[in-house]
Amino acid sequence: MDQADTASRDRVRQFVRRIVATEEHELDCRAVLDVIHAYVDMDLSGGDAVAGFPGIPHHLMQCPDCAEMVAALRHVASLEARGQLPAVDHLWRDLQSAVTPHGLRPPDRPLLSGP
Numbered sequence: 001m002d003q004a005d006t007a008s009r010d011r012v013r014q015f016v017r018r019i020v021a022t023e024e025h026e027l028d029c030r031a032v033l034d035v036i037h038a039y040v041d042m043d044l045s046g047g048d049a050v051a052g053f054p055g056i057p058h059h060l061m062q063c064p065d066c067a068e069m070v071a072a073l074r075h076v077a078s079l080e081a082r083g084q085l086p087a088v089d090h091l092w093r094d095l096q097s098a099v100t101p102h103g104l105r106p107p108d109r110p111l112l113s114g115p
Helices: 003-020 029-044 056-062 064-081 088-098
Strands: none
Touching (some): 029 056
8 A cells, every 4th residue: 555545544533533432412614713713712721622612522523624713723822822823014015025027925934923
């Protein structure tokens, strides 16, 4: 069995696990995104986000897009807590420099890598 077959089987297994883990009443992405900032804030401040926002942890296990959003929000919050968020004018300048007549070019460094 080659790597492509193994990767394909792993994706199928992951998909089946998600189907089996489906609950009768689940939150959709829109409902999660409406409160995700409060969920992350509560979690980072030491509150019980799981009790405060039931259903979100399960959704995050099922939805890689929303889980990625939580990871991004946590990253931004950690940069902010360390005083490493770049100034808005730096972000704006980086975004503007990424736009070319041929589309977007990758930035020289991650946009939220700090000052």
